[in-house]
Amino acid sequence: MAALKRTKIVQLLSAEEIGNLVKVKGWVRTKRENKNVAFIALNDGSVIHNLQIVADPTEIEEEVLKKITTGACIGVVGKVVASQGKGQKVELAAEKIEVIGTANPEEYPLQPKKHSLEFLREIAHLRPRTNTFGAVFRIRHAMIFAVHSFFNDKGFFNVHTPIITGSDAEGAGEMFRVTTLDPLNPPLNEDGNINYKEDFFGKETNLTVSGQLEGELAALALSEIYTFGPTFRAENSNTTRHLAEFWMIEPEMAFYDLDDSMDLGEEFLKYLTQYALDNCADDLAFLEKRLLEEEKGKPQKERSEMTLTERLRFIVENDFVRLTYTEAIDILKNSKPNKKKKFQFLIEGWGADLQSEHERYLVEKHFKKPVILTNYPATIKAFYMRLNDDNKTVRAMDILFPGIGEIIGGSQREERYDVLKQKIEAMDIPAKDVWWYMDTRRFGSAPHSGFGLGFERMMQFITGLNNIRDVIPFPRFPGSADF
Ligand code: 4AD
Ligand code: MG
Numbered sequence: 001m002a003a004l005k006r007t008k009i010v011q012l013l014s015a016e017e018i019g020n021l022v023k024v025k026g027w028v029r030t031k032r033e034n035k036n037v038a039f040i041a042l043n044d045g046s047v048i049h050n051l052q053i054v055a056d057p058t059e060i061e062e063e064v065l066k067k068i069t070t071g072a073c074i075g076v077v078g079k080v081v082a083s084q085g086k087g088q089k090v091e092l093a094a095e096k097i098e099v100i101g102t103a104n105p106e107e108y109p110l111q112p113k114k115h116s117l118e119f120l121r122e123i124a125h126l127r128p129r130t131n132t133f134g135a136v137f138r139i140r141h142a143m144i145f146a147v148h149s150f151f152n153d154k155g156f157f158n159v160h161t162p163i164i165t166g167s168d169a170e171g172a173g174e175m176f177r178v179t180t181l182d183p184l185n186p187p188l189n190e191d192g193n194i195n196y197k198e199d200f201f202g203k204e205t206n207l208t209v210s211g212q213l214e215g216e217l218a219a220l221a222l223s224e225i226y227t228f229g230p231t232f233r234a235e236n237s238n239t240t241r242h243l244a245e246f247w248m249i250e251p252e253m254a255f256y257d258l259d260d261s262m263d264l265g266e267e268f269l270k271y272l273t274q275y276a277l278d279n280c281a282d283d284l285a286f287l288e289k290r291l292l293e294e295e296k297g298k299p300q301k302e303r304s305e306m307t308l309t310e311r312l313r314f315i316v317e318n319d320f321v322r323l324t325y326t327e328a329i330d331i332l333k334n335s336k337p338n339k340k341k342k343f344q345f346l347i348e349g350w351g352a353d354l355q356s357e358h359e360r361y362l363v364e365k366h367f368k369k370p371v372i373l374t375n376y377p378a379t380i381k382a383f384y385m386r387l388n389d390d391n392k393t394v395r396a397m398d399i400l401f402p403g404i405g406e407i408i409g410g411s412q413r414e415e416r417y418d419v420l421k422q423k424i425e426a427m428d429i430p431a432k433d434v435w436w437y438m439d440t441r442r443f444g445s446a447p448h449s450g451f452g453l454g455f456e457r458m459m460q461f462i463t464g465l466n467n468i469r470d471v472i473p474f475p476r477f478p479g480s481a482d483f
Pocket of ligand 1: 170209210211212233241242243244246248250251406407408409410411450451452453454455456457
Protein backbone atom coordinates (compact mmCIF):
# COMPACT_ATOMS: atom_id res chain seq x y z
CA MET A 1 0.00 0.00 0.00
CA ALA A 2 1.29 3.47 -0.86
CA ALA A 3 2.13 5.57 2.18
CA LEU A 4 -0.97 7.24 3.53
CA LYS A 5 -1.06 10.98 2.78
CA ARG A 6 -2.01 13.43 5.50
CA THR A 7 -5.65 14.57 5.56
CA LYS A 8 -6.40 18.02 6.96
CA ILE A 9 -8.97 18.07 9.72
CA VAL A 10 -11.17 20.52 7.82
CA GLN A 11 -11.30 17.98 5.00
CA LEU A 12 -11.92 15.06 7.28
CA LEU A 13 -14.81 16.74 9.10
CA SER A 14 -16.53 17.84 5.93
CA ALA A 15 -15.89 15.06 3.44
CA GLU A 16 -14.41 11.84 4.80
CA GLU A 17 -16.69 8.86 5.01
CA ILE A 18 -17.19 6.51 7.93
CA GLY A 19 -14.81 3.59 7.66
CA ASN A 20 -12.08 5.43 5.74
CA LEU A 21 -8.52 4.97 6.94
CA VAL A 22 -6.81 8.37 7.27
CA LYS A 23 -3.70 9.99 8.68
CA VAL A 24 -3.92 13.32 10.51
CA LYS A 25 -1.28 15.54 12.09
CA GLY A 26 -1.73 18.37 14.52
CA TRP A 27 -1.29 19.77 18.01
CA VAL A 28 -2.88 18.29 21.09
CA ARG A 29 -5.34 20.58 22.84
CA THR A 30 -6.38 18.20 25.61
CA LYS A 31 -6.10 14.57 26.61
CA ARG A 32 -8.47 12.75 28.96
CA GLU A 33 -7.93 9.11 29.79
CA ASN A 34 -8.85 6.26 32.03
CA LYS A 35 -7.80 2.63 31.98
CA ASN A 36 -10.03 1.73 29.04
CA VAL A 37 -10.02 4.71 26.77
CA ALA A 38 -8.12 7.91 25.93
CA PHE A 39 -9.69 10.95 24.24
CA ILE A 40 -7.39 13.39 22.50
CA ALA A 41 -8.62 16.69 21.07
CA LEU A 42 -6.43 17.43 18.07
CA ASN A 43 -6.27 20.70 16.15
CA ASP A 44 -4.27 21.34 12.99
CA GLY A 45 -5.33 24.95 12.38
CA SER A 46 -7.20 24.15 9.18
CA VAL A 47 -10.51 24.74 10.97
CA ILE A 48 -11.57 25.89 14.42
CA HIS A 49 -12.97 22.47 15.36
CA ASN A 50 -10.85 19.84 17.02
CA LEU A 51 -10.86 16.27 15.86
CA GLN A 52 -11.59 13.84 18.63
CA ILE A 53 -9.17 10.93 18.64
CA VAL A 54 -10.26 7.83 20.54
CA ALA A 55 -7.52 5.41 21.53
CA ASP A 56 -7.28 2.20 23.48
CA PRO A 57 -4.53 2.86 26.04
CA THR A 58 -3.55 -0.78 26.11
CA GLU A 59 -2.78 -0.65 22.39
CA ILE A 60 -0.40 2.31 22.67
CA GLU A 61 3.06 2.17 24.19
CA GLU A 62 3.19 3.78 27.58
CA GLU A 63 6.12 5.97 26.48
CA VAL A 64 4.09 7.39 23.61
CA LEU A 65 0.97 7.89 25.67
CA LYS A 66 2.94 9.84 28.28
CA LYS A 67 4.22 12.25 25.67
CA ILE A 68 0.75 13.10 24.38
CA THR A 69 0.28 16.29 26.37
CA THR A 70 -1.28 19.66 25.66
CA GLY A 71 0.83 21.39 22.99
CA ALA A 72 2.57 18.28 21.68
CA CYS A 73 2.52 17.58 17.96
CA ILE A 74 1.32 14.13 16.96
CA GLY A 75 0.41 12.12 13.90
CA VAL A 76 -2.45 9.61 14.03
CA VAL A 77 -3.52 6.90 11.64
CA GLY A 78 -6.99 5.62 12.25
CA LYS A 79 -10.50 4.89 11.01
CA VAL A 80 -13.20 7.51 10.74
CA VAL A 81 -16.07 6.37 12.95
CA ALA A 82 -19.43 7.82 13.97
CA SER A 83 -19.00 9.64 17.25
CA GLN A 84 -20.56 8.23 20.40
CA GLY A 85 -20.32 11.53 22.23
CA LYS A 86 -21.97 14.89 21.70
CA GLY A 87 -20.36 17.79 19.91
CA GLN A 88 -19.07 16.04 16.83
CA LYS A 89 -20.46 13.76 14.14
CA VAL A 90 -17.30 11.80 13.53
CA GLU A 91 -14.16 10.94 15.40
CA LEU A 92 -11.01 9.00 14.69
CA ALA A 93 -10.43 5.54 16.14
CA ALA A 94 -6.65 5.53 16.47
CA GLU A 95 -4.65 2.59 15.17
CA LYS A 96 -1.23 4.15 15.37
CA ILE A 97 0.00 7.29 17.11
CA GLU A 98 3.37 8.90 16.51
CA VAL A 99 4.75 11.74 18.63
CA ILE A 100 6.30 14.31 16.28
CA GLY A 101 7.21 17.02 18.79
CA THR A 102 6.86 16.90 22.55
CA ALA A 103 5.80 19.82 24.76
CA ASN A 104 6.92 19.61 28.36
CA PRO A 105 3.70 20.25 30.31
CA GLU A 106 5.65 21.94 33.08
CA GLU A 107 6.87 24.59 30.66
CA TYR A 108 4.25 24.90 27.92
CA PRO A 109 2.55 28.25 28.55
CA LEU A 110 -0.79 27.51 26.88
CA GLN A 111 -3.01 25.57 29.22
CA PRO A 112 -6.41 24.23 28.26
CA LYS A 113 -8.22 27.19 29.84
CA LYS A 114 -9.07 30.72 28.88
CA HIS A 115 -6.07 33.05 28.76
CA SER A 116 -6.38 36.82 28.64
CA LEU A 117 -5.59 38.56 25.37
CA GLU A 118 -2.97 40.62 27.22
CA PHE A 119 -1.17 37.48 28.34
CA LEU A 120 -1.38 35.99 24.85
CA ARG A 121 0.18 39.15 23.38
CA GLU A 122 3.28 38.38 25.46
CA ILE A 123 3.49 34.96 23.85
CA ALA A 124 2.60 36.05 20.33
CA HIS A 125 4.81 33.25 18.98
CA LEU A 126 2.41 30.65 20.40
CA ARG A 127 -0.92 32.45 20.34
CA PRO A 128 -1.84 31.23 16.82
CA ARG A 129 -2.45 27.88 18.56
CA THR A 130 -5.42 29.24 20.47
CA ASN A 131 -8.98 29.15 19.17
CA THR A 132 -9.26 32.93 19.19
CA PHE A 133 -6.13 33.60 17.17
CA GLY A 134 -6.66 30.66 14.87
CA ALA A 135 -10.04 32.21 14.04
CA VAL A 136 -8.56 35.70 13.62
CA PHE A 137 -5.80 34.57 11.29
CA ARG A 138 -8.07 32.42 9.16
CA ILE A 139 -10.48 35.35 8.82
CA ARG A 140 -7.55 37.65 8.04
CA HIS A 141 -6.61 35.40 5.15
CA ALA A 142 -10.20 35.34 3.89
CA MET A 143 -10.32 39.14 4.01
CA ILE A 144 -7.05 39.48 2.07
CA PHE A 145 -8.44 37.15 -0.54
CA ALA A 146 -11.72 39.10 -0.65
CA VAL A 147 -9.88 42.40 -1.20
CA HIS A 148 -8.17 41.03 -4.28
CA SER A 149 -11.30 39.36 -5.58
CA PHE A 150 -13.37 42.57 -5.19
CA PHE A 151 -10.95 44.64 -7.23
CA ASN A 152 -10.07 41.94 -9.69
CA ASP A 153 -13.76 41.44 -10.52
CA LYS A 154 -14.00 45.16 -11.25
CA GLY A 155 -10.96 45.21 -13.53
CA PHE A 156 -8.70 47.11 -11.13
CA PHE A 157 -4.97 46.36 -11.35
CA ASN A 158 -2.91 45.69 -8.25
CA VAL A 159 0.21 47.86 -8.08
CA HIS A 160 3.16 47.37 -5.72
CA THR A 161 4.23 50.78 -4.51
CA PRO A 162 7.61 51.22 -2.82
CA ILE A 163 8.12 50.57 0.88
CA ILE A 164 11.29 52.65 1.05
CA THR A 165 10.57 56.20 0.03
CA GLY A 166 12.67 59.28 -0.56
CA SER A 167 9.89 61.78 0.04
CA ASP A 168 7.79 62.81 3.00
CA ALA A 169 5.23 64.57 0.85
CA GLU A 170 2.12 62.84 2.18
CA GLY A 171 2.60 64.27 5.63
CA ALA A 172 0.39 61.51 7.06
CA GLY A 173 2.61 60.97 10.06
CA GLU A 174 6.05 60.68 11.56
CA MET A 175 8.31 58.40 9.56
CA PHE A 176 10.87 55.70 10.35
CA ARG A 177 14.28 56.45 8.89
CA VAL A 178 15.99 53.88 6.69
CA THR A 179 19.77 54.16 6.74
CA THR A 180 22.94 52.13 6.57
CA LEU A 181 25.09 54.85 8.11
CA ASP A 182 26.97 54.01 11.29
CA PRO A 183 25.00 55.75 14.06
CA LEU A 184 28.15 56.10 16.18
CA ASN A 185 30.25 57.57 13.43
CA PRO A 186 28.15 59.09 10.65
CA PRO A 187 29.75 61.10 7.84
CA LEU A 188 29.29 64.81 8.45
CA ASN A 189 28.91 67.87 6.23
CA GLU A 190 31.08 70.91 6.69
CA ASP A 191 28.29 72.41 8.81
CA GLY A 192 28.34 69.40 11.13
CA ASN A 193 25.09 67.80 9.96
CA ILE A 194 24.86 64.19 8.82
CA ASN A 195 25.83 63.88 5.16
CA TYR A 196 23.12 61.70 3.67
CA LYS A 197 24.78 61.86 0.25
CA GLU A 198 26.99 59.11 1.63
CA ASP A 199 24.01 57.03 2.75
CA PHE A 200 22.90 53.94 0.82
CA PHE A 201 20.52 55.77 -1.52
CA GLY A 202 22.52 59.01 -1.65
CA LYS A 203 19.71 60.81 0.20
CA GLU A 204 17.51 60.58 3.26
CA THR A 205 15.02 57.71 3.04
CA ASN A 206 12.14 56.49 5.16
CA LEU A 207 9.55 53.73 5.38
CA THR A 208 6.42 54.80 3.53
CA VAL A 209 3.29 56.06 5.30
CA SER A 210 1.12 55.39 2.23
CA GLY A 211 1.33 54.17 -1.34
CA GLN A 212 -1.08 56.80 -2.59
CA LEU A 213 1.21 59.23 -4.42
CA GLU A 214 2.75 56.42 -6.47
CA GLY A 215 -0.71 54.87 -6.82
CA GLU A 216 -1.90 58.09 -8.47
CA LEU A 217 0.86 57.81 -11.07
CA ALA A 218 -0.38 54.34 -11.95
CA ALA A 219 -4.07 55.36 -12.02
CA LEU A 220 -3.24 58.12 -14.48
CA ALA A 221 -2.15 55.42 -16.89
CA LEU A 222 -4.10 52.25 -16.03
CA SER A 223 -7.33 54.05 -14.97
CA GLU A 224 -8.21 51.94 -11.97
CA ILE A 225 -5.62 50.47 -9.63
CA TYR A 226 -5.23 49.46 -6.00
CA THR A 227 -2.33 48.95 -3.68
CA PHE A 228 -2.29 46.60 -0.70
CA GLY A 229 0.87 46.89 1.29
CA PRO A 230 2.51 47.58 4.62
CA THR A 231 2.66 51.18 5.82
CA PHE A 232 4.56 52.63 8.73
CA ARG A 233 3.86 55.47 11.13
CA ALA A 234 6.19 56.46 13.92
CA GLU A 235 3.66 58.40 15.97
CA ASN A 236 3.70 57.66 19.64
CA SER A 237 0.05 56.56 19.59
CA ASN A 238 -0.53 53.99 22.29
CA THR A 239 -4.17 53.37 21.45
CA THR A 240 -6.31 50.36 20.64
CA ARG A 241 -6.62 51.58 17.03
CA HIS A 242 -3.05 52.47 16.07
CA LEU A 243 -0.13 50.34 14.97
CA ALA A 244 3.33 51.49 13.92
CA GLU A 245 3.20 48.93 11.09
CA PHE A 246 -0.14 48.24 9.47
CA TRP A 247 -1.54 47.21 6.11
CA MET A 248 -3.48 49.56 3.91
CA ILE A 249 -5.55 49.06 0.78
CA GLU A 250 -5.51 52.12 -1.45
CA PRO A 251 -7.61 52.16 -4.62
CA GLU A 252 -7.04 55.07 -6.98
CA MET A 253 -9.38 55.76 -9.88
CA ALA A 254 -9.04 58.09 -12.85
CA PHE A 255 -12.28 59.87 -13.85
CA TYR A 256 -13.95 59.29 -10.44
CA ASP A 257 -15.29 62.26 -8.52
CA LEU A 258 -15.81 62.22 -4.76
CA ASP A 259 -19.30 60.69 -5.04
CA ASP A 260 -18.05 57.86 -7.25
CA SER A 261 -15.32 57.19 -4.71
CA MET A 262 -17.76 57.16 -1.77
CA ASP A 263 -19.96 54.70 -3.66
CA LEU A 264 -16.96 52.45 -4.22
CA GLY A 265 -15.89 52.70 -0.57
CA GLU A 266 -19.34 51.77 0.69
CA GLU A 267 -19.66 48.89 -1.76
CA PHE A 268 -16.18 47.65 -0.81
CA LEU A 269 -16.86 47.60 2.94
CA LYS A 270 -20.17 45.82 2.38
CA TYR A 271 -18.53 43.28 0.09
CA LEU A 272 -15.83 42.44 2.64
CA THR A 273 -18.40 42.11 5.41
CA GLN A 274 -20.65 39.89 3.32
CA TYR A 275 -17.63 37.80 2.34
CA ALA A 276 -16.85 37.18 5.99
CA LEU A 277 -20.47 36.20 6.71
CA ASP A 278 -20.50 33.82 3.75
CA ASN A 279 -17.08 32.25 4.18
CA CYS A 280 -16.04 32.45 7.82
CA ALA A 281 -19.18 31.23 9.58
CA ASP A 282 -17.49 28.80 11.99
CA ASP A 283 -14.82 31.25 13.08
CA LEU A 284 -17.34 34.07 13.42
CA ALA A 285 -19.63 31.87 15.49
CA PHE A 286 -16.74 31.20 17.86
CA LEU A 287 -15.79 34.89 18.11
CA GLU A 288 -19.42 35.85 18.64
CA LYS A 289 -19.71 33.46 21.58
CA ARG A 290 -16.44 34.73 22.96
CA LEU A 291 -17.65 38.30 22.75
CA LEU A 292 -20.95 37.48 24.46
CA GLU A 293 -19.06 35.93 27.36
CA GLU A 294 -16.76 38.91 27.59
CA GLU A 295 -19.73 41.27 27.63
CA LYS A 296 -21.38 39.37 30.48
CA GLY A 297 -18.64 40.79 32.66
CA LYS A 298 -19.57 44.36 31.76
CA PRO A 299 -22.26 46.56 33.25
CA GLN A 300 -25.52 46.41 31.28
CA LYS A 301 -25.07 49.95 29.97
CA GLU A 302 -21.77 49.16 28.27
CA ARG A 303 -22.92 45.96 26.60
CA SER A 304 -23.40 46.22 22.89
CA GLU A 305 -26.97 45.99 21.66
CA MET A 306 -26.06 43.67 18.82
CA THR A 307 -24.20 40.39 18.56
CA LEU A 308 -21.19 40.21 16.28
CA THR A 309 -23.01 38.78 13.27
CA GLU A 310 -25.91 41.19 13.79
CA ARG A 311 -23.42 44.03 13.60
CA LEU A 312 -21.98 42.65 10.39
CA ARG A 313 -25.39 42.19 8.84
CA PHE A 314 -26.34 45.69 9.89
CA ILE A 315 -23.49 47.08 7.77
CA VAL A 316 -24.48 45.08 4.73
CA GLU A 317 -28.17 45.98 4.99
CA ASN A 318 -28.02 49.72 5.69
CA ASP A 319 -27.07 52.68 3.56
CA PHE A 320 -24.30 54.76 5.07
CA VAL A 321 -25.31 58.27 6.12
CA ARG A 322 -23.53 60.98 4.11
CA LEU A 323 -23.08 64.48 5.44
CA THR A 324 -20.63 67.33 5.30
CA TYR A 325 -18.11 68.25 7.94
CA THR A 326 -20.00 71.51 8.47
CA GLU A 327 -23.23 69.62 9.22
CA ALA A 328 -21.35 67.30 11.55
CA ILE A 329 -19.87 70.22 13.49
CA ASP A 330 -23.38 71.61 14.04
CA ILE A 331 -24.57 68.28 15.40
CA LEU A 332 -21.52 67.88 17.63
CA LYS A 333 -21.61 71.44 18.93
CA ASN A 334 -25.16 70.99 20.12
CA SER A 335 -24.69 67.43 21.35
CA LYS A 336 -25.15 66.45 24.99
CA PRO A 337 -21.55 65.37 25.61
CA ASN A 338 -20.31 68.66 24.21
CA LYS A 339 -22.70 70.79 26.26
CA LYS A 340 -22.04 68.76 29.40
CA LYS A 341 -18.31 68.95 28.68
CA LYS A 342 -18.06 65.15 28.48
CA PHE A 343 -15.90 65.19 25.35
CA GLN A 344 -12.20 65.28 26.09
CA PHE A 345 -11.85 67.70 23.16
CA LEU A 346 -14.76 70.13 23.17
CA ILE A 347 -16.08 71.31 19.83
CA GLU A 348 -15.91 75.09 19.88
CA GLY A 349 -16.70 75.67 16.24
CA TRP A 350 -15.90 75.23 12.60
CA GLY A 351 -12.32 74.25 11.82
CA ALA A 352 -11.79 71.82 14.71
CA ASP A 353 -10.21 68.49 13.84
CA LEU A 354 -12.48 65.59 14.74
CA GLN A 355 -11.25 63.11 17.32
CA SER A 356 -12.27 59.51 17.58
CA GLU A 357 -14.75 60.36 20.40
CA HIS A 358 -16.60 62.72 18.02
CA GLU A 359 -16.60 60.23 15.16
CA ARG A 360 -17.96 57.52 17.40
CA TYR A 361 -20.64 59.81 18.82
CA LEU A 362 -21.94 60.50 15.31
CA VAL A 363 -21.96 56.84 14.37
CA GLU A 364 -22.97 55.14 17.59
CA LYS A 365 -25.23 57.67 19.29
CA HIS A 366 -26.57 60.15 16.77
CA PHE A 367 -27.12 58.28 13.51
CA LYS A 368 -26.61 54.69 14.71
CA LYS A 369 -25.29 53.92 11.24
CA PRO A 370 -21.96 54.15 9.43
CA VAL A 371 -21.30 57.72 8.39
CA ILE A 372 -19.38 59.26 5.49
CA LEU A 373 -18.17 62.76 6.28
CA THR A 374 -17.17 65.02 3.39
CA ASN A 375 -15.76 68.43 2.61
CA TYR A 376 -13.44 69.05 5.52
CA PRO A 377 -11.59 72.32 6.10
CA ALA A 378 -8.52 72.49 3.85
CA THR A 379 -6.38 73.41 6.86
CA ILE A 380 -6.75 70.02 8.55
CA LYS A 381 -6.27 67.85 5.47
CA ALA A 382 -3.43 66.85 3.13
CA PHE A 383 -2.10 69.05 0.33
CA TYR A 384 -3.33 66.84 -2.51
CA MET A 385 -7.05 67.09 -1.79
CA ARG A 386 -9.12 68.99 -4.33
CA LEU A 387 -10.05 72.50 -3.25
CA ASN A 388 -13.77 73.33 -3.41
CA ASP A 389 -15.06 76.55 -4.98
CA ASP A 390 -15.54 78.03 -1.49
CA ASN A 391 -11.73 78.08 -1.22
CA LYS A 392 -12.13 76.82 2.32
CA THR A 393 -12.98 73.15 2.13
CA VAL A 394 -11.53 70.19 0.28
CA ARG A 395 -13.16 67.14 -1.28
CA ALA A 396 -12.15 64.79 1.48
CA MET A 397 -14.19 61.88 2.75
CA ASP A 398 -13.80 59.78 5.87
CA ILE A 399 -15.90 56.69 6.49
CA LEU A 400 -16.68 56.19 10.17
CA PHE A 401 -17.64 52.81 11.66
CA PRO A 402 -19.22 51.76 14.94
CA GLY A 403 -16.67 50.79 17.57
CA ILE A 404 -13.83 51.95 15.34
CA GLY A 405 -14.23 55.55 14.23
CA GLU A 406 -12.36 56.31 11.00
CA ILE A 407 -11.95 53.17 8.93
CA ILE A 408 -11.43 54.81 5.52
CA GLY A 409 -9.83 58.14 4.63
CA GLY A 410 -9.83 59.46 1.09
CA SER A 411 -10.45 62.32 -1.30
CA GLN A 412 -10.82 63.59 -4.80
CA ARG A 413 -7.34 64.72 -5.79
CA GLU A 414 -6.29 68.17 -6.93
CA GLU A 415 -5.72 67.68 -10.65
CA ARG A 416 -5.18 71.39 -11.53
CA TYR A 417 -1.48 72.10 -11.84
CA ASP A 418 -1.62 75.73 -10.75
CA VAL A 419 -3.81 75.14 -7.71
CA LEU A 420 -1.60 72.26 -6.61
CA LYS A 421 1.55 74.31 -7.11
CA GLN A 422 0.19 77.07 -4.90
CA LYS A 423 -0.74 74.50 -2.28
CA ILE A 424 2.69 72.90 -2.06
CA GLU A 425 4.35 76.29 -1.92
CA ALA A 426 2.03 77.44 0.86
CA MET A 427 2.76 74.22 2.78
CA ASP A 428 6.53 74.44 2.20
CA ILE A 429 6.74 71.11 0.43
CA PRO A 430 10.08 71.07 -1.45
CA ALA A 431 9.56 70.96 -5.24
CA LYS A 432 12.47 68.52 -5.51
CA ASP A 433 10.42 65.97 -3.54
CA VAL A 434 7.29 66.13 -5.68
CA TRP A 435 8.40 67.07 -9.21
CA TRP A 436 7.39 63.64 -10.47
CA TYR A 437 3.97 63.93 -8.85
CA MET A 438 3.50 67.40 -10.34
CA ASP A 439 4.46 66.05 -13.77
CA THR A 440 1.23 64.02 -13.89
CA ARG A 441 -0.63 67.34 -13.64
CA ARG A 442 1.47 68.78 -16.45
CA PHE A 443 1.03 65.86 -18.85
CA GLY A 444 -2.49 64.53 -19.43
CA SER A 445 -3.92 65.42 -16.03
CA ALA A 446 -7.39 64.08 -15.23
CA PRO A 447 -9.86 64.25 -12.36
CA HIS A 448 -9.27 61.29 -10.07
CA SER A 449 -10.06 60.04 -6.59
CA GLY A 450 -9.03 57.38 -4.13
CA PHE A 451 -9.05 56.26 -0.54
CA GLY A 452 -7.23 54.15 1.99
CA LEU A 453 -8.75 51.39 4.11
CA GLY A 454 -6.82 50.43 7.22
CA PHE A 455 -6.87 46.66 6.93
CA GLU A 456 -6.47 46.02 10.67
CA ARG A 457 -9.30 48.43 11.51
CA MET A 458 -11.49 46.40 9.17
CA MET A 459 -10.27 43.24 10.89
CA GLN A 460 -11.23 44.73 14.25
CA PHE A 461 -14.71 45.36 12.99
CA ILE A 462 -15.13 41.89 11.49
CA THR A 463 -13.75 39.97 14.47
CA GLY A 464 -15.15 42.22 17.20
CA LEU A 465 -11.75 42.30 18.88
CA ASN A 466 -11.29 45.53 20.71
CA ASN A 467 -7.52 45.92 20.42
CA ILE A 468 -5.84 46.34 17.03
CA ARG A 469 -2.81 44.47 18.40
CA ASP A 470 -4.90 41.29 18.38
CA VAL A 471 -5.80 41.26 14.69
CA ILE A 472 -2.27 41.31 13.23
CA PRO A 473 0.04 38.34 13.82
CA PHE A 474 3.01 40.35 15.07
CA PRO A 475 1.99 43.84 16.23
CA ARG A 476 4.48 46.70 16.20
CA PHE A 477 3.76 49.57 18.56
CA PRO A 478 5.76 52.00 20.69
CA GLY A 479 8.16 50.03 22.85
CA SER A 480 7.47 46.68 21.21
CA ALA A 481 8.91 44.91 18.20
CA ASP A 482 9.27 41.40 19.60
CA PHE A 483 8.96 38.22 17.59
O1 4AD B 1 -6.44 58.60 6.65
P1 4AD B 1 -5.10 58.07 6.25
O2 4AD B 1 -3.91 58.63 6.90
O3 4AD B 1 -5.06 58.25 4.67
C1 4AD B 1 -4.01 58.02 3.86
O4 4AD B 1 -2.96 57.55 4.19
C2 4AD B 1 -4.31 58.31 2.40
N1 4AD B 1 -3.05 58.30 1.67
C3 4AD B 1 -5.29 57.28 1.89
C4 4AD B 1 -5.66 57.52 0.44
O5 4AD B 1 -6.41 58.42 0.16
N2 4AD B 1 -5.16 56.71 -0.47
O6 4AD B 1 -5.09 56.49 6.46
C5 4AD B 1 -6.05 55.67 5.84
C6 4AD B 1 -6.60 54.65 6.82
C7 4AD B 1 -7.32 55.25 8.02
O7 4AD B 1 -8.63 55.58 7.71
C8 4AD B 1 -7.22 54.11 9.02
O8 4AD B 1 -8.19 53.13 8.77
C9 4AD B 1 -5.87 53.51 8.71
O9 4AD B 1 -5.53 53.89 7.39
N3 4AD B 1 -4.81 53.96 9.63
C10 4AD B 1 -4.24 53.19 10.58
N4 4AD B 1 -4.46 51.92 10.95
C11 4AD B 1 -3.72 51.42 11.95
N5 4AD B 1 -2.75 52.12 12.59
C12 4AD B 1 -2.48 53.40 12.25
N6 4AD B 1 -1.50 54.07 12.87
C13 4AD B 1 -3.26 54.00 11.20
N7 4AD B 1 -3.26 55.22 10.61
C14 4AD B 1 -4.20 55.16 9.66
MG1 MG C 1 -7.33 59.93 7.90
